[in-house]
Each structure stands twice: as structure tokens, then as C-alpha cells.
Amino acid sequence: MTAERELLRTTIADLLNEHCPTERVAAASGDNWDAARWQTLWRALEDTGLTLVGSPAEAGGSGGDLAAAADIAMAAGAAAAPVPLAETLAAAMVLARAGLDIPAGPLTLAVAADPDVPLRRVPYGRWATTVAVGADPADTDPDTGAPASGALISGALISGARSGGEWLAVASRPVRVQAGRNLAGEPRDEVELGAEAGFHVVPAGTADYAQGLLRLFRSLLIAGAAQRALDLTVAYVNEREQFGRALARFPVVQQEIARMAGEVALITAAAQAAVAAGPGVGAGGAVAAVVAAKGQASQGAGTVAAIAHQLHGAIGTTGEHRLRLTTTRLWSWRDEDGPAAECFAELGRSALHAAHRGSGLWPWLTG
Amino acid sequence: MRSGALLPPARPLPAATGELRAEVRAFLAGERAAGRFAPACDAWLSGWDEAFSRRLAARGWVGMTVPPEYGGPGRSALERYVVVEEVLAAGAPVAAHWVSDRQIVPNLLRYGNETLKRRYLPSIARGECYFAIGLSEPDAGSDLAAVRTAGTRADGGWRVSGTKIWTSGAHRARAFIALLRTGPADGRQRHAGLSQLLIELDQPGVTIRPIVSMTGEHHFNEVVLDEVFVPDEQVVGTIGDGWAQVTSELAYERSGPERLLSTFVLLDMLAGELAARASGRQDGGGRYGDARAAEALGQVTSRLWACRQMSLAVAGALAGGEAPEIAAALVKDVGTRLESEIIDVARMLTAAEPDPDDGGIAGMLAHAVLHAPGFTLRGGTNEILRGIVARALGLR
Structure with a gap:
């Protein structure tokens, strides 16, 4: 661990903890998330450059690599910060990769099939500039899947040969936004881009890259939240006494804590490995690290949340307790950006392809 | 709240291990194609094949971290990791050299005296010297500090008596590394007074009884030691430090x-x-x-x-x-x-x-x-x- 990484981790954790005490986050966890309450935090994040880490300075980012951006996302997950920090990091990276300018303010990222169909459950769509990426189905030959010479968007052909049929829209003022939320009260809004959105033709592979980043950052948020759930639970079983001694003294409690730690470690190891591998699909037919990481995070999140609640007893289920700010996120995030079943099915098909090729699973797993 | 990290940071394997991995993979494919082994589950416990161990060793893949002065190839722990992954993933029969390779080499390199290193490391690296582990006893399983096998001081060494159990491969191994009591437990310090000795198994006073598993296989044994003389040079590390050495x-x-x-x-x-x-199915179901x-x-x-x-x-x-x-x-x-x-x-x-x-x-x-x-x-x-x-x- 370099001193620089350690400093970044401390800086982001301290900043988020200062702005995200339990009562403030709890107040934002119903159907009343209010942008005005989070402007100060967002400005503090922007002023320190933390919202654009991982995107190169030439594109308007703060520089730094994916690992640094990952540290920030994990911290955001741990703090249950109700701002689109991970979303902004990811969206900026997509824009930078496509050679586009990064607009000011909070961003959110969505992958879509068709720009004319409203995007569903976009994180913070009411507040952030929506960056939507997709491959227009009308733009590819239905038989061969080969790209046409341009992107067909909202009925107009945007020329740009060899585009791979992929488009990217930047909508700072979508034509319509319908508010929605997840279990933690985080905004999950329906966004209609409209013809006013800035459409761009982008290089082939942008949509896959965006999809990979969405899964990766969601996995990192889960990893941060899972670690926090463990920390909260360890602290609780040390404090709480029953039958004349701390819960921590009961072997059965120790066993459950360790089982929880195993899941947290698996989630974290998988997310870290996906960061190292990058958000691309597996090279040469190898395991797609981001898919495996999200599958693991999605599956483990439920186990972690269940053990945390069981060991906290009834108090953990109350509105005023910190634990639910973390567990409601785990329960939402596991189904966002690739639920477990979707990731496992994708991975399983990839495994079967590897087996079918005759080389077996091992080169695929280690590739 | 600042949390302690559960995991060390991710560190990808050095790029150079890719070549080694490919070599091992090709070797194993050749062995399989020649019918010299059939993949099996848990072959690191039950796949005892001394000829295979020697062939693997001939490629420099047994006792890999043994330095050249002791007859080994002097490669890194991560290179060994890659080889171990490959042989396990292939289900190759590596039980014979397993304990020597995993336990004895690092133990001797860290704690062994010069005599022990010269006595065992070269033949381990040739894939010819097999070890067992003597930790568990009939009354000391999970509670390892309860071991009762004991050594009493003798002229130039220790006289050891006691019973070890679940010693995989003891009936075919040259020696085993035993944890035993050479001094009293120190009040609440139950881990004090324990030591590690390398005990040659083909000698008077050693009785090895098979324990047949429910699979019908014989890999476990009970090893009874009756006044077995173990010379001082067979002590690994320091008398009394056995617990720290084992746990490290x-x-x-x-x-x-x-x-x-x-x-x-x-x-x-x-x-x-x-x-x-x-x-093979044409049902249109994908x-x-x-x-x-x-x-x-x-x-x-x-x-x-x-x-x-x-x-x-x-x-x-x-x-x-x-x-x-x-x-x-x-x-x-x-x-x-x-x-x-x-x-x-x-x-x-x-x-x-x-x-x-x-x-x-x-x-x-x-x-x-x-x-x-x-x-x-x-x-x-x-x-x-x-x-x-x-x-x-x-x-x-």
C-alpha cells in the first residue's frame, strides 16, 4: 500500500463520515431524498477532486487509476453516502474513454437498448446528468449482427461510419423524470432522454465497458457496505450482554461472525481482483472478472445482511439503528446492475463454452 | 469507524509465472495422454505415486524453494504456488511428496540445522524423500496443546514415547515431524514445553498400524513410539519453541x-x-x-x-x-x-x-x-x- 493510496482512503473516509452521520442518512432514506441537503457534501467532494478520480486530467478528470476510484467507491458503500459518487466516477470514465468532455456536477450512468424507451431505475436521475450508452438494435443487421454505417437515434441517422452502432447520450435536462427509490431510499428514477439530449456516436465496445463499470462499481459499493455491516456487528456483540456476559463470548456467536467475515472477504477479494483485471469482458474467453465479482457480491450480500440482523436482534430492525442503512443498501444493490442469477447464468454459459472447446474449465478460470 | 482489513491487497502473480504454468500444463497433459495418471478428487491425500513424484521432481517442480546449495532449483514461493495449482487442478497423484513439499521444506529452511538440511533437502528435491506429520493424538485433536507424546532427556538426544494418530502416509514415509512435550506446561501457558522433532520411522520402537478409511483406502495410520531414541540433531528449531514454530x-x-x-x-x-x-441436443432451447x-x-x-x-x-x-x-x-x-x-x-x-x-x-x-x-x-x-x-x- 503506497502512502498516497492510504492518504486517499483516509481522506475519503473522513469526509464521508463527517457528512453522513446516522441521523442525516436516515432522514434521506424514505421517499424524501432532498438534493439541497447533500449539496455541501457534494461540493466538498468536488473541491477535493474525489468525484472524478480515475478519469484522465486531459478529459477534465482528476487523474488516478481505477484502483484509486475503487477505494472511493468502497468508502462510499461503507458510509452509506446518499450521493451518486460511484455513479459519477463510472460515468466520467465512460465519457473519457469515448473522447467526450466530462460535464460539471453529479453524473449517473445507464446502459440502454433503445434511446427512445425511457430508462428505468436510474440512480439519482432527477439530480445528476444522465450518461446513457447503448447499441441501437435498429442499427445492426438482424442476421449477422454487423454494424450499419451510423446510429439511428430518435428517427434520425447520425452518421459516423464504423461506429459499431453504439451511441452515447448526455442528458443534463431530460425531457421527463419520474421519481422512484430503492429499499434504502436512494433515488432510482425513470428518465426519458428526449431528442434534446446530446447524442454521440461512440467507438464499439463502449456499451460493454459501461456495463462492466456498472457491475464493478456496484460490487465495490457492496464490498464497502458488507465490511461496514461486519464492523457494526463485531462492535455490537462486544457491547451487548445477555446471560451475564457479552454476546461475543458465546461460541455460536463467534462462529457466525467468522462465517460473515468469510463472505465479506470473498466479496472483497472478488471485487479487488475485478479492479485489477479491469471492466472488460474476459480476454480470450476467460472468466469475466466483473461478472464473477458481481455474482459473488450479489450472493454474499444477502448472507452478510442476514447474519448481521440475526446477531443484532430486534434493535437492528428499527428505523433509528445504523445497521438498516447498510443492510437496505445491500438488499437493493445486490439486484442492481446485474442480479446474481443474471451473472451466474452468463458465467455458466461462458464456462460451458470453455468446456465445449475441450480445454476444460481450468484455463478459463485462470486465464 | 475505521475497519481492519480482512484481506491483504490483491497482488497479481508475477507475469513470468505464465510461462511456468504453461510448461506444467503441457507436462501434465502429456502424462495424462500417456495414461500415467487418471485425474482423481483429493489426490493430494490419496494419490500416492512415487514414480510420478520423481518425474515431477526431474522437472524441478518438487521442493521448488530449496536453494541450489541444498540440491533444489531455488525458485520462489509464488512459483511453487503455480505448480501446486496446476497439479491439483489436474487431479494428479501428488500425495507421496505432498508433506515434504508443503511442510518440511519451508520448516527446514526456516528452522532446520545444517545437518537436517543436508540430510533431507536434496532427496526431497529429487522427489524421493517422503514425510508424514505427527500432530494429532488419540486425546489431542482440535486441542493440540494437549499432546502427551513426550521426550525425556537422554545422552545426546531424546527418548520419545507416545501415540500419534491420523498420520497420512506414515506407512510409506521415511520420517515424520512430531510435536511433543519436552518440558512441563508452564501453569496457564499450555503451549510452553512443546518441541518439534524429526523422527525416522524405520527404526526400533516405532510401530505403525493402519487405519482404513470408509473408502477402503489406507492412508491414515496410528504411530506408536516406544522409547524411540532421537538424536539432538533431529530437533527442528529450538527446544520449547514447538508451538510457535507449528503455528507460524x-x-x-x-x-x-x-x-x-x-x-x-x-x-x-x-x-x-x-x-x-x-x-448433442437439437431442441432449440439455446x-x-x-x-x-x-x-x-x-x-x-x-x-x-x-x-x-x-x-x-x-x-x-x-x-x-x-x-x-x-x-x-x-x-x-x-x-x-x-x-x-x-x-x-x-x-x-x-x-x-x-x-x-x-x-x-x-x-x-x-x-x-x-x-x-x-x-x-x-x-x-x-x-x-x-x-x-x-x-x-x-x-x-
Whole structure:
């Protein structure tokens, strides 16, 4: 661990903890998330450059690599910060990769099939500039899947040969936004881009890259939240006494804590490995690290949340307790950006392809 | 709240290990093609093949970290990790040299005196010298500090008496490394007074009795020591430091690839069968028709992939001189349970019933099912490990 990484981790954790005490986050966890309450935090994040880490300075980012951006996302997950920090990091990276300018303010990222169909459950769509990426189905030959010479968007052909049929829209003022939320009260809004959105033709592979980043950052948020759930639970079983001694003294409690730690470690190891591998699909037919990481995070999140609640007893289920700010996120995030079943099915098909090729699973797993 | 990291940071294997991996893979493919071994589950416990050990050693892949002055190739712990992964993933018979390679080499390099190093390391690196481990006793299983085997001082050495149990391969090994009491426990310091001795097994006073497993295989033994003379030069490390020496090696023992790959060949065979079944079917239900099978396979392979990343993170930290105790214990807990989960997935997705006499997946399944209870027992039961994890996390 370099001193620089350690400093970044401390800086982001301290900043988020200062702005995200339990009562403030709890107040934002119903159907009343209010942008005005989070402007100060967002400005503090922007002023320190933390919202654009991982995107190169030439594109308007703060520089730094994916690992640094990952540290920030994990911290955001741990703090249950109700701002689109991970979303902004990811969206900026997509824009930078496509050679586009990064607009000011909070961003959110969505992958879509068709720009004319409203995007569903976009994180913070009411507040952030929506960056939507997709491959227009009308733009590819239905038989061969080969790209046409341009992107067909909202009925107009945007020329740009060899585009791979992929488009990217930047909508700072979508034509319509319908508010929605997840279990933690985080905004999950329906966004209609409209013809006013800035459409761009982008290089082939942008949509896959965006999809990979969405899964990766969601996995990192889960990893941060899972670690926090463990920390909260360890602290609780040390404090709480029953039958004349701390819960921590009961072997059965120790066993459950360790089982929880195993899941947290698996989630974290998988997310870290996906960061190292990058958000691309597996090279040469190898395991797609981001898919495996999200599958693991999605599956483990439920186990972690269940053990945390069981060991906290009834108090953990109350509105005023910190634990639910973390567990409601785990329960939402596991189904966002690739639920477990979707990731496992994708991975399983990839495994079967590897087996079918005759080389077996091992080169695929280690590739 | 600042949390302690459960895991050391991810450190990818050095790029140069890719070439080594390819060499090992090609060698193993050649061995298989020549019919010199058939892949088996848990072959690091039950696949005793001295000729194979020697062939592997001839390539420089046994006792890899032994330095040239002791007859070894002097390669890194991470290079050894890669070789071990490859042989386990192939289900190759590595039981003969397993303990020598995993336990004895690092132990001797760290604690061994010059005589011991010269006596054993060259033949280990040739794949000719096999060891067993003498930890458990009839009354000391999970509670290892309760060992009663004891050495009393004799002229130029120790006279050792006691009984060790579950000593895999003792009936074929040259020697075993025993943890025994050479001094009294010091009040509440139960771990004081323990020492590690290397005891040659072919000598008067040593009786080795087979313990046949429920598979019908004989790998476990009971080793009875009756006034066995062990010269001072066979003491490993320092008299009285046995406990610290044993526990310092545990991170290696708990977090290696053998804690997640014991049933890998079953998973591999299952995937092959599913792929063959799907490609032979023209029901229009997608290329691999059965979506449920793909999902179940994806679930278990994703977990295996994640376990491997954990194991790699620990291996990287160990190579960097750290001792990530919590992470190592977690690898064993999560990984060994996964080894059994693989069996359940195979049972769910194949029509075969376990059949000890079958040469295909039904036979492999039978072997795996009967070996599975051992996965979460050996090397410290998972319950004991979870207790260690909880305490290390600060449970008081």
C-alpha cells in the first residue's frame, strides 16, 4: 500500500463520515431524498477532486487509476453516502474513454437498448446528468449482427461510419423524470432522454465497458457496505450482554461472525481482483472478472445482511439503528446492475463454452 | 469507524509465472495422454505415486524453494504456488511428496540445522524423500496443546514415547515431524514445553498400524513410539519453541490451493458432460439449452474464482513476508466448504448415482462424497478456525 493510496482512503473516509452521520442518512432514506441537503457534501467532494478520480486530467478528470476510484467507491458503500459518487466516477470514465468532455456536477450512468424507451431505475436521475450508452438494435443487421454505417437515434441517422452502432447520450435536462427509490431510499428514477439530449456516436465496445463499470462499481459499493455491516456487528456483540456476559463470548456467536467475515472477504477479494483485471469482458474467453465479482457480491450480500440482523436482534430492525442503512443498501444493490442469477447464468454459459472447446474449465478460470 | 482489513491487497502473480504454468500444463497433459495418471478428487491425500513424484521432481517442480546449495532449483514461493495449482487442478497423484513439499521444506529452511538440511533437502528435491506429520493424538485433536507424546532427556538426544494418530502416509514415509512435550506446561501457558522433532520411522520402537478409511483406502495410520531414541540433531528449531514454530507455518497450510481444489476435477468433468449433452441436443432451447444448469455451474465457478482470488491475495502477502492469519483461516473455511458444494452441484446436474466401480463421473462422485467429511476437518477443523477468526476480529 503506497502512502498516497492510504492518504486517499483516509481522506475519503473522513469526509464521508463527517457528512453522513446516522441521523442525516436516515432522514434521506424514505421517499424524501432532498438534493439541497447533500449539496455541501457534494461540493466538498468536488473541491477535493474525489468525484472524478480515475478519469484522465486531459478529459477534465482528476487523474488516478481505477484502483484509486475503487477505494472511493468502497468508502462510499461503507458510509452509506446518499450521493451518486460511484455513479459519477463510472460515468466520467465512460465519457473519457469515448473522447467526450466530462460535464460539471453529479453524473449517473445507464446502459440502454433503445434511446427512445425511457430508462428505468436510474440512480439519482432527477439530480445528476444522465450518461446513457447503448447499441441501437435498429442499427445492426438482424442476421449477422454487423454494424450499419451510423446510429439511428430518435428517427434520425447520425452518421459516423464504423461506429459499431453504439451511441452515447448526455442528458443534463431530460425531457421527463419520474421519481422512484430503492429499499434504502436512494433515488432510482425513470428518465426519458428526449431528442434534446446530446447524442454521440461512440467507438464499439463502449456499451460493454459501461456495463462492466456498472457491475464493478456496484460490487465495490457492496464490498464497502458488507465490511461496514461486519464492523457494526463485531462492535455490537462486544457491547451487548445477555446471560451475564457479552454476546461475543458465546461460541455460536463467534462462529457466525467468522462465517460473515468469510463472505465479506470473498466479496472483497472478488471485487479487488475485478479492479485489477479491469471492466472488460474476459480476454480470450476467460472468466469475466466483473461478472464473477458481481455474482459473488450479489450472493454474499444477502448472507452478510442476514447474519448481521440475526446477531443484532430486534434493535437492528428499527428505523433509528445504523445497521438498516447498510443492510437496505445491500438488499437493493445486490439486484442492481446485474442480479446474481443474471451473472451466474452468463458465467455458466461462458464456462460451458470453455468446456465445449475441450480445454476444460481450468484455463478459463485462470486465464 | 475505521475497519481492519480482512484481506491483504490483491497482488497479481508475477507475469513470468505464465510461462511456468504453461510448461506444467503441457507436462501434465502429456502424462495424462500417456495414461500415467487418471485425474482423481483429493489426490493430494490419496494419490500416492512415487514414480510420478520423481518425474515431477526431474522437472524441478518438487521442493521448488530449496536453494541450489541444498540440491533444489531455488525458485520462489509464488512459483511453487503455480505448480501446486496446476497439479491439483489436474487431479494428479501428488500425495507421496505432498508433506515434504508443503511442510518440511519451508520448516527446514526456516528452522532446520545444517545437518537436517543436508540430510533431507536434496532427496526431497529429487522427489524421493517422503514425510508424514505427527500432530494429532488419540486425546489431542482440535486441542493440540494437549499432546502427551513426550521426550525425556537422554545422552545426546531424546527418548520419545507416545501415540500419534491420523498420520497420512506414515506407512510409506521415511520420517515424520512430531510435536511433543519436552518440558512441563508452564501453569496457564499450555503451549510452553512443546518441541518439534524429526523422527525416522524405520527404526526400533516405532510401530505403525493402519487405519482404513470408509473408502477402503489406507492412508491414515496410528504411530506408536516406544522409547524411540532421537538424536539432538533431529530437533527442528529450538527446544520449547514447538508451538510457535507449528503455528507460524499454518498460514501456508490453511490458505493454499488444496483448500479449494480438492474436488475441482469433478467440476471439470461435470462441465464437460453438460457441454457434450447440450451440443448433442437439437431442441432449440439455446446452445446449452438447460439454463438452470448454466446458472448453477456459474454460481459455483464464480465462488471458486473468488476463493482463488482470496488464496492468491494471501499467497502474495506471504511472499512479501507478512503473516495474514485471519485471511488464511478464512480461505480454509470458505474454500473447504466450497469443495463440498461442488459435489452437491454435480449431484444436482448429473443423472449419475455415486458408483465406486464406475470409471466416469459416477465413480468420481463416489470418491468425492466419501472424502468430503475430511475437507473441513483436516488442518484444524473449521469450527476451531472460525473461533480464531472471531478472536482476531476483536471478539472478547
